[in-house]
Amino acid sequence: xxxxxxxxxxxxxxxxxxxxxxxxxxxxxxxxxxxxxxxxxxxxxxxxxxxxxxxxxxxxxxxxxxxxxxxxxxxxxxxxxxxxxxxxxxxxxxxxxxxxxxxxxxxxxxxxxxxxxxxxxxxxxxxxxxxxxxxxxxxxxxxxxxxxxxxxxxxxxxxxxxxxxxxxxxxxxxxxxxxxxxxxxxxxxxxxxxxxxxxxxxxxxxxxxxxxxxxxxxxxxxxxxxxxxxxxxxxxxxxxxxxxxxxxxxxxxxxxxxxxxxxxxxxxxxxxxxxxxxxxxxxxxxxxxxxxxxxxxxxxxxxx
Amino acid sequence: xxxxxxxxxxxxxxxxxxxxxxxxxxxxxxxxxxxxxxxxxxxxxxxxxxxxxxxxxxxxxxxxxxxxxxxxxxxxxxxxxxxxxxxxxxxxxxxxxxxxxxxxxxxxxxxxxxxxxxxxxxxxxxxxxxxxxxxxxxxxxxxxxxxxxxxxxxxxxxxxxxxxxxxxxxxxxxxxxxxxxxxxxxxxxxxxxxxxxxxxxxxxxxxx
Numbered sequence: 001x002x003x004x005x006x007x008x009x010x011x012x013x014x015x016x017x018x019x020x021x022x023x024x025x026x027x028x029x030x031x032x033x034x035x036x037x038x039x040x041x042x043x044x045x046x047x048x049x050x051x052x053x054x055x056x057x058x059x060x061x062x063x064x065x066x067x068x069x070x071x072x073x074x075x076x077x078x079x080x081x082x083x084x085x086x087x088x089x090x091x092x093x094x095x096x097x098x099x100x101x102x103x104x105x106x107x108x109x110x111x112x113x114x115x116x117x118x119x120x121x122x123x124x125x126x127x128x129x130x131x132x133x134x135x136x137x138x139x140x141x142x143x144x145x146x147x148x149x150x151x152x153x154x155x156x157x158x159x160x161x162x163x164x165x166x167x168x169x170x171x172x173x174x175x176x177x178x179x180x181x182x183x184x185x186x187x188x189x190x191x192x193x194x195x196x197x198x199x200x201x202x203x204x205x206x207x208x209x210x211x212x213x214x215x216x217x218x219x220x221x222x223x224x225x226x227x228x229x230x231x232x233x234x235x236x237x238x239x240x241x242x243x244x245x246x247x248x249x250x251x252x253x254x255x256x257x258x259x260x261x262x263x264x265x266x267x268x269x270x271x272x273x274x275x276x277x278x279x280x281x282x283x284x285x286x287x288x289x290x291x292x293x294x295x296x297x298x299x300x301x302x303x304x
Numbered sequence: 305x306x307x308x309x310x311x312x313x314x315x316x317x318x319x320x321x322x323x324x325x326x327x328x329x330x331x332x333x334x335x336x337x338x339x340x341x342x343x344x345x346x347x348x349x350x351x352x353x354x355x356x357x358x359x360x361x362x363x364x365x366x367x368x369x370x371x372x373x374x375x376x377x378x379x380x381x382x383x384x385x386x387x388x389x390x391x392x393x394x395x396x397x398x399x400x401x402x403x404x405x406x407x408x409x410x411x412x413x414x415x416x417x418x419x420x421x422x423x424x425x426x427x428x429x430x431x432x433x434x435x436x437x438x439x440x441x442x443x444x445x446x447x448x449x450x451x452x453x454x455x456x457x458x459x460x461x462x463x464x465x466x467x468x469x470x471x472x473x474x475x476x477x478x479x480x481x482x483x484x485x486x487x488x489x490x491x492x493x494x495x496x497x498x499x500x501x502x503x504x505x506x507x508x509x510x511x512x
Contacts, residue, residue, distance in 0.1 A: 003374075006372060007372055007374050007375055010371075010372040010375050011375050011378060014375070014378070014379050014382055015382065018382045018383070018385070018386045021386055021390065022386055022389045022390065022393075025389070025390045025393050025394065026393055028397075029393045029394060029396065029397035029398070030397075031397075032397035032398060033393065033396045033397040036396065036397065036400040036403075039400075040400065188408075189408050189411070191338060191339070194341070194480075194482075196408065264477060264480065265480060265481050
């Protein structure tokens, strides 16, 4: 009996000490970690739009974030879009509620500043003011609209879908006609050497330039990646340009409408990314078209 | 096993040669086979294991007198898990560049047999400095093994070394796949054993 009690106490104390240690490290590092993630996302977004350190973004580039919420009022389900609107100097946010058929339901002014809007808790408290219980709202996803001057440059879609092992976190950039500008893998835990190769340029860049028509029915092919295409896909990162200009154009047009070449030994990961991207774009195109028609019919002064 | 009498240098070289985790102890074969597809992966996982091994060994050597023998294995696991979490969080917070490369490797380590085994066999019976050096030796030995396997597999599978194209073609794609890892490890283990055999024979011949 004495033995059991000693073992129990010993284990409990060990667990508590370990938990305490991990917890305190988490508290200390959390802020820096969040900051790093934020910087990372920002850099990835600008990188996808083609802006790097050597080629910085122009000053009139603006990124606006749309937050989508699912609102449930008893059995009725509606969608709430938090849209950045033009309001005075600062700009503000409005909540536009749309039903599942794409019909406008209601809109509310939200009391939240653009600085605070990236915090999930701040958004929730601002939404609680207009969406009184028994209405429940759940955050669904967000979209970033990049605007250069007066016209929309691109949509940036953060997304998450299951890969071979765990979830794959991606950021996708598409232009207003839903053509892919670029794909960036933000986080993945696929097998190093196999599935983790989705992070390589020769895989990611295959998505570049695929049109909306192609993406709707894109597939994965198990054929080996042609050497010239691989070279083309990898040229962007190097400083030197081993392929002459004319060749680049012919290769691009030759493989433009081809399927995605699967990674060797990682067909499932390749398939997961391809299907994930396909679904993201299809859903987004459907949603943004509905949202845009509501915006123009209701004359909402959106910022993007 | 009583407390070790080896010098620090012997402890380190013991980890790399006599008790090499992969080739001699045949521990942690899962990662050795699964991840050693390139030299870079081997180095990264080696660094991660080195740090976790050293930290865990020192911790256990420090608190060995307070651990109830019945719960030593859970304690080891908790220690390793704690260190893995701490290293993961610290890397993510203060070294984002390193984290981007090493993040997935660090998270893999919790279940590594080699670390638990070293805690059980060595750290819980020896002083902190000896455990430190033993941890270094084991970490380096693991890294050396991973790099050697990675070298063979990368060269034969992809024709590259550290991502640089050396052969210009891919001789045997099969070597990138997990099954080939077993062949590589097996053949190298045989080589190690053969070397030991020859060494011992020569030693005996000398003594006679």
